[in-house]
Amino acid sequence: EVQLVESGGGLVQPGGSLKLSCAASGFTFSGSAMHWVRQASGKGLEWVGRIRSKANSYATAYAASVKGRFTISRDDSKNTAYLQMNSLKTEDTAVYYCTRQGGSWGSHFDYWGQGTLVTVSS
């Protein structure tokens, strides 16, 4: 059974930092691109960024809203993806989901974690 479990959310002050983790099981993590998607309360889904597999040079990409502040990494030996969030703003407050990019063409997000809440407030 595929499982994605996020952790590390919490309350942080504006300008602060937080690192989220996404522990994966039930599939070949090392071969999968992993993404982070966030959702502010009562709002829609927003793509945050992704990291590709080792075979694709661990390439990363980010949404314009987080580029330069957020960094995605992974540790294939631990089957875990990370989202390092720096210079946090109040508008970064959201539930953060990790999700696997699936399909032969990498065309969709087939498995999602339960999400972890990040609150940026003074």
Added chain:
Amino acid sequence: QSALTQPASVSGSPGQSITISCTGTSSDVGSYNLVSWYQQHPGKAPKLMIYEVSKRPSGVSNRFSGSKSGNTASLTISGLQAEDEADYYCCSYAGSSTSNWVFGGGTKLTVL
């Protein structure tokens, strides 16, 4: 990259059919057959319902179908059931030079 445009809400009675539209641009929906749809119940994670415009993952009811014409994708749910009441989001690949992936604003489906 702007979000894809979806109606804020749609409704239908049990047994009826509804369609949710998702309008993008020639840079996302119009350029790639990489449109997917997600169902989200309150307090839950999104669930994949349709991928590559019209394909259904294993386990998803054949009451759910997808299509695309030009810059607009659509999700149709036939034979509405109470458990279909949820938020629905479309998503499209938008190219590697932009935000890569873009979601719609979401549509609240109410089963009357």
